[in-house]
Amino acid sequence: MSENVALNFVDRLVYEDKENRNIDKVVTRFPPEPNGYLHIGSAYAINISYGIAKKYGGQFNLRFDDTNPMKEDMEYVHAIIEDMAWLGCDYGKEPFFGSDYSKQIFDYATFLIRQGKAYVCDLTMEEMRTYRGTLTESGKNSPYRDRSPEENLKLFEDMRLGLVDEGVRVLRAKIDMESPNLILRDPVIYRVLKEKHYRTGSEWCIYPMYDFAHPIQDYIEGVTHSLCSNEFINHRPLYDWVLDALDLKGVLPRQIEFGRLNLTGVVTSKRYLKQLVDSGILDGWDDPRLPTIKGLRRRGVTKEAIFDFVNEIGVPKTSTTVDYKMLEHFVRQDLKEKVMCLMMVQSPLKVVITNLEETEYVDVDNHFSNPEFGSRKLPFTKELYIEREDFCEQPSKKFKRLSPGEEVRLRSAYFIKCNEVIKDDQGEVVELRCTYDPATKSGSGFNERKPKGTIHWLSASDVTKCTVRLYEDLFLEEPSDDQLVESINMNSKKVYEDALVERSILKFIDQGEKRFQFIRNGYYVVDKELTTKELLVMNQIVSLKSNF
RNA sequence: UGGGUAGUCGCCAAGCGGUAAGGCACUGGACUUUGACUCCUGUAUGCGAAGGUUCGAAUCCUUCCUACCCAGCCA
Numbered sequence: 001m002s003e004n005v006a007l008n009f010v011d012r013l014v015y016e017d018k019e020n021r022n023i024d025k026v027v028t029r030f031p032p033e034p035n036g037y038l039h040i041g042s043a044y045a046i047n048i049s050y051g052i053a054k055k056y057g058g059q060f061n062l063r064f065d066d067t068n069p070m071k072e073d074m075e076y077v078h079a080i081i082e083d084m085a086w087l088g089c090d091y092g093k094e095p096f097f098g099s100d101y102s103k104q105i106f107d108y109a110t111f112l113i114r115q116g117k118a119y120v121c122d123l124t125m126e127e128m129r130t131y132r133g134t135l136t137e138s139g140k141n142s143p144y145r146d147r148s149p150e151e152n153l154k155l156f157e158d159m160r161l162g163l164v165d166e167g168v169r170v171l172r173a174k175i176d177m178e179s180p181n182l183i184l185r186d187p188v189i190y191r192v193l194k195e196k197h198y199r200t201g202s203e204w205c206i207y208p209m210y211d212f213a214h215p216i217q218d219y220i221e222g223v224t225h226s227l228c229s230n231e232f233i234n235h236r237p238l239y240d241w242v243l244d245a246l247d248l249k250g251v252l253p254r255q256i257e258f259g260r261l262n263l264t265g266v267v268t269s270k271r272y273l274k275q276l277v278d279s280g281i282l283d284g285w286d287d288p289r290l291p292t293i294k295g296l297r298r299r300g301v302t303k304e305a306i307f308d309f310v311n312e313i314g315v316p317k318t319s320t321t322v323d324y325k326m327l328e329h330f331v332r333q334d335l336k337e338k339v340m341c342l343m344m345v346q347s348p349l350k351v352v353i354t355n356l357e358e359t360e361y362v363d364v365d366n367h368f369s370n371p372e373f374g375s376r377k378l379p380f381t382k383e384l385y386i387e388r389e390d391f392c393e394q395p396s397k398k399f400k401r402l403s404p405g406e407e408v409r410l411r412s413a414y415f416i417k418c419n420e421v422i423k424d425d426q427g428e429v430v431e432l433r434c435t436y437d438p439a440t441k442s443g444s445g446f447n448e449r450k451p452k453g454t455i456h457w458l459s460a461s462d463v464t465k466c467t468v469r470l471y472e473d474l475f476l477e478e479p480s481d482d483q484l485v486e487s488i489n490m491n492s493k494k495v496y497e498d499a500l501v502e503r504s505i506l507k508f509i510d511q512g513e514k515r516f517q518f519i520r521n522g523y524y525v526v527d528k529e530l531t532t533k534e535l536l537v538m539n540q541i542v543s544l545k546s547n548f
Numbered sequence: 549u550g551g552g553u554a555g556u557c558g559c560c561a562a563g564c565g566g567u568a569a570g571g572c573a574c575u576g577g578a579c580u581u582u583g584a585c586u587c588c589u590g591u592a593u594g595c596g597a598a599g600g601u602u603c604g605a606a607u608c609c610u611u612c613c614u615a616c617c618c619a620g621c622c623a
Contacts, residue, residue: 191621
């Protein structure tokens with residue numbers, strides 16, 4: 001055994017447990033309910049369980065926790081499988097389904113009944129709430145608590161046969177109505193649900209509750225460490241109670257909880273996500289502003305960046321709210337070495353080089369530091385475009401771009417000097433007349449003057465139009481429960497329909513490149529959904545950092 | 549007011565009785581044909597608070613304070 005370098009407290013617990021209980025194969029699992037889409041918080045949870053399994057050479061399962069026919073759907077199963085594949089987490093050949101264990105779980109329930117540890121209860125929901133007591137007052141026993149195993153068996157069978165209506169009777173574990181932990185006050189472990197299940201159809205009309213099903217599912221799969229988020233910490237005694245009451249043999253699973261991950265500027269709960277998508281303000285589950293895996297993917301975030309990010313966060317014991325900037329950092333970090341650098345202008349401003357007649361081709365590096373990316377030729381012509389924001393008629397002293405009478409370098413080309421500003425009737429600048437200095441050619445070593453700055457540009461003869469979409473935080477402040485939709489930052493999406501990008505991008509896209517750095521603008525990805533033969537649509541993945 | 553979990557820089561987070569790692573963000577500077585990248589630089593005499601034990605405490609003890617979770621026939 002190699003020396004254990006504990007990554008976090010979960011790792012440490014697993015390591016000790018592995019030694020103490022002589023576990024030779026660590027098995028973990030990720031158990032999503034197929035009632036929504038995976039998101040960054042899921043990736044974080046997956047990474048913890050997957051990471052542990054991988055570290056100990058064990059096994060990692062994907063299991064659909066589908067014991068509630070009211071909420072689950074095959075659509076989500078497919079979506080989750082697709083996202084898992086994209087994330088590249090290997091969970092063996094096939095995913096598992098909790099619903100495949102229906103019969104076994106049912107048999108365990110009858111075992112419990114025979115042991116006198118579970119009973120059928122006729123209390124209504126309201127009555128049960130009353131009997132349960134409160135946080136400070138203990139509960140009292142159900143009048144049905146002492147039914148005989150025989151009677152319970154019969155009643156439970158009636159439930160299974162569909163002879164009992166929903167809400168009329170449930171199966172409860174007989175634990176302790178006086179427990180200070182409300183979870184242990186005779187929890188319901190089976191209820192009647194006559195809804196069609198998306199996989200088992202109407203084969204069953206009773207379904208186990210999470211607290212009963214989960215430990216059994218874990219046990220059946222040989223899961224040794226059932227890692228889940230903090231909200232289940234109060235459930236652990238019940239998890240252990242079930243395992244113990246069932247008198248199971250072999251290595252029993254152990255539940256360990258970790259803190260949830262929250263990100264500033266976004267929400268991750270399925271309920272909120274659904275509300276947002278349903279509001280119609282977003283463009284669906286894969287809206288690039290959403291922290292869903294599909295959204296992040298469409299946004300252009302790489303899985304490498306996601307995993308670097310969640311790994312850096314570690315495994316906290318309490319829930320945390322991490323600054324979104326940290327994710328952005330890892331996105332830039334990942335992309336900067338991977339993608340080529342092209343030039344794009346979001347809001348073009350025409351520039352005419354008055355002293356240039358003949359087109360000249362200049363050599364432009366495809367990457368800011370890595371020569372392996374090669375270079376390309378770009379035409380330097382009389383008519384150019386620059387970024388509207390790179391010109392200012394009355395600049396402040398700190399402005400390091402183009403202004404009247406000042407000189408800047410066009411990247412990889414020449415210095416240009418602005419001599420004349422042409423405006424339309426409204427007084428808006430529509431064109432700049434500039435001269436270039438042939439002596440200042442890029443690479444010539446010219447250093448007699450320093451330009452104000454270096455800006456990017458495009459030749460009017462060598463552009464292709466594209467739509468560029470920029471994103472900001474979906475929420476500027478933590479939204480409250482009832483103000484979720486109202487709290488949406490309506491400026492979170494900005495669309496530039498008149499953006500121009502150098503034509504060479506089309507060639508690179510054909511060669512399979514989807515992500516680029518647009519110099520001085522940021523990292524962008526081709527939007528697969530919106531891009532057509534006629535129209536190129538790009539999403540900004542993340543901007544470049546800027547001190548300006 | 550019951551039970552549970554947790555409090556280390558603005559945000560994450562190491563630390564596990566020997567004198568406060570690291571990352572993000574931010575500062576200042578160097579470099580620069582991306583105001584990028586990179587590289588330096590600075591940033592908790594302080595670890596929720598107060599006591600105590602100890603030669604020595606973020607680490608052990610006591611009390612207190614704060615936050616989060618639990619009263620679904622959801623997961």
